[in-house]
Amino acid sequence: MNPLLEVDGLSVAAPGRRGTTYPVRDVSLTVEGRGTVGVVGESGCGKSTLLRAIAGVLPRGLRAVEGTVRVDGREVDTRRPSGEVAMIFQDPMTGLNPVMTVGEHVAEVPRRRDGLGRRAAHDLAVHLLQEVGIEDAEHRVDAYPHELSGGLRQRVLIAAALSGSPRLLLCDEPTTALDVTVQARFVALLGRLVEDRGLGVLYVTHDLPLLGTMCDRIDVMYAGQVVERGSTREVLQHPAHPYTEALLAAAPRMDSRRARLVSIPGRPPVLLADTAGCRFAPRCPHAVDACDAAGPLGPGTSGHESACVRRDELEARSERGVAWR
Amino acid sequence: MSLSVRQGEIVGVVGESGSGKTSLARCVAGYRTATSGTVEIDGRVMTARRGPLDRRRVQMVFQDPYASLNPRMTVRQTLREPVVVHGLRAAGRVGERVEELVDLVGLDRRYLDSRPRQLSGGQRQRASIARALALEPEVLVADEPVSALDVSVQAMVLNLLADLRDRLGMSILFISHDIAVVSHLCDRVVVMSQGRVVETGAVDDVFLRPEHPYTRQLLGAVPPHPWSGHPPASPGTSRPDPSQ
Incomplete structure (x- = not known):
């Protein structure tokens, strides 16, 4: 059976004065019916552009140059909205x-x-x-x-x-402007709609703890690419990419007060031409020379994929629960 | 309602939209006048129309640094203005003070001649905190200063506010709807609902042993932090940080 949403090798190009940039580069992902998939990353990582391409509402100037988007096995045109896909945006005031x-x-x-x-x-x-x-x-x-x-x-x-x-609902940070209690009710409503209508949901946010309460699977996006993917439990408990780990360490937690939060120095790069190697390496505390030749997403244990060349060490460390350097 | 902030203490104010958090912040900062009651700083009652000396003593940091910084002024101009207007330094020493201020908030000096649109969200919020500090206030009122920021940038700004408390003994009234952020940063917390204080106390007491049903309801809605792992090694150790 076909998955409800199947994105295969999608790239979105933005022509600019200094050359073409790629807010989304060779992204593949799937969402099953009656399933919720979270996409997480900082602003500028291409999450919203990915959603807009799937919904067929890319801003003027941006276009999908490679790859396909299929809903229920049928290819959809990324240049116009389709009836099977609906999207809700961040700001309920301007929507x-x-x-x-x-x-x-x-x-x-x-x-x-x-x-x-x-x-x-x-x-x-x-x-x-x-x-x-x-x-x-x-x-x-x-x-x-x-x-x-x-x-x-x-x-x-x-x-x-x-x-x-619609069969598929795309959510672009819909609760960022809402109170926690309102957010909790919103998440409960989404869960009910997924059950009752058999909807598939693709949910974009930079809030990892929130995704932990609602998603089956998580895709972590950095600089236009998916760098880690797995079940919510695997990704959040045993992160296999330093970027995911950094996002988790940056989120304040109720149970360890006053510890210093770990911020990620720098900001996501602008994607001009095809950069070789890992794009997170310049900001990564664990970078080694091999990162310059890092490839795409590769499998780790139990279907949990990561693009990090040191993913095995990272996973092994989180299994043992000891600090890793 | 009544509340107090001691020297070198961060007091968090939590509650939902419409609970009166922002009105409270604006009254404390002197942007609006209370119908009744008083605001005292160091025992001195703030009058409805504050003089320049009183205005200096409380400064405010806003949610959206893009909206609260003048887009046509460079960071240097933004920081010079309050120092000059209030005559805080002799003419020849203003530049020195401006550099002190950006150092204090950890903004690289090479951004002094940048305009807000050339800065990232975190750099902008640092610039607006530096502007608030330019007047050497005794109290900072921060109204949702991190809710428009990415989680990685938010971490930076929260660390900065904690540093200001620990190093300068700054008193901060921190308004937020984010319970996890308040729990992390603040010493004491005030829970507001419909314009009233429903619970107040040390963060550990209120958040670990909430007594009011409204506080329990708020806490129950916070998604738990999913990760039990160790924090990673301090970033930026093996390669130079490209942004600094």
Whole structure:
């Protein structure tokens, strides 16, 4: 059986004055139906560009130059949106048009694409708002965005995303602007939609602890490439790439206060031409000469892949639970 | 509501959007006037219209350094301005003070002539902290200073704030909706809900043994840190850091 989403060797090019850059370079990944996959990395690692390419909403000037995106085995055009893929964005304040009511937003796609009548669109909107857990949906359907809290707006965006009956939901940091309690309810709602509708979810964030609570598998992205991939448990408990380890060490934790956080010096590189070797090496505390010739993602133990040339040492260290240098 | 911050202490204020955290911060910093009640710094009551000396004593760091730094001014100009306006150094010694300030926040001196758009998010937030420190305040009010930053950059800014407390004895009122960040950085915490303080105390007491149901609800929503591994060796040891 085909996976719900299959991205194969995708590269996105951005022509610029100083030459073409590649925000996404040779990325392959899959999402199964009824499954949630997390993509994690810093700003500028190409996560959002990857999502936009899959959704067919790349910003002007960017285009997919290599590779394919398949949904349910059928190739989709990365130059235009497809009905099977829906996307929700980071900022619920700017994602909604201030002069449209909630109901108009939610039913816009069925109205325009499927020619649904006014009455039916209204009923559909109420139904979808109820599905995403908005109480008093019959009244909220006529509200304007400014009358809603951030959490409610994010739910309205999900309802609108569901209105086209997508198979795949792409989420670009949807909870970054929300309170923790609202975030927890949002994550619970996503989990329910995955179960009830058999949705596949690709969830992008820089918040690793959050992914730990909701994803089956995690892809770690750095400088346009996937550098580590595995089950959530494997990636978070036995990171096999120094970048993943650095992201984990940078996140403050409740159980060890006052320790110094480990920040990652420098910032992700801009991807001009094809750079050989590991792109994280200039920022990596464990870099050795062999990194200059590092290859792509390779298998480690139990289907857990890493692009690090020292992945075996890293994994062995985390198994033993001792510091590694 | 009432709260106090001692010298050399970071007090965190947590609560959801709309709980009054930002209004509190703006009253303390003097950007808006309280309907009733007073703000005292070192025993001195701040009046509704603060004079220049009182304004200097509390400085604020904002969430979005891109919005709070003047995009047309270089870092040097941004830092010179408050020093000159408040007459804190003789004309010939202002440049020296500006260099001290960027050193203090760990921003490389070669960025002095950069404008905000040429800086990364972390560098911008360092520049805006340096600007707040330019007036030699006794209290810093930081309103969500790391919530717009990447986790790796956030770590840098949190370490800097901890250093300011430990090295300069700075008092900081730290507003955040991120419980893990507050737990990591702060000495004491104030939990706010609907404009009121519902619980307050040492971070260890409040977060390990919460008494108010609202505090428990907040803590229950925090995703646990998934990693039990050891922190890696300090980065940047084997190769020079390309950004510094």
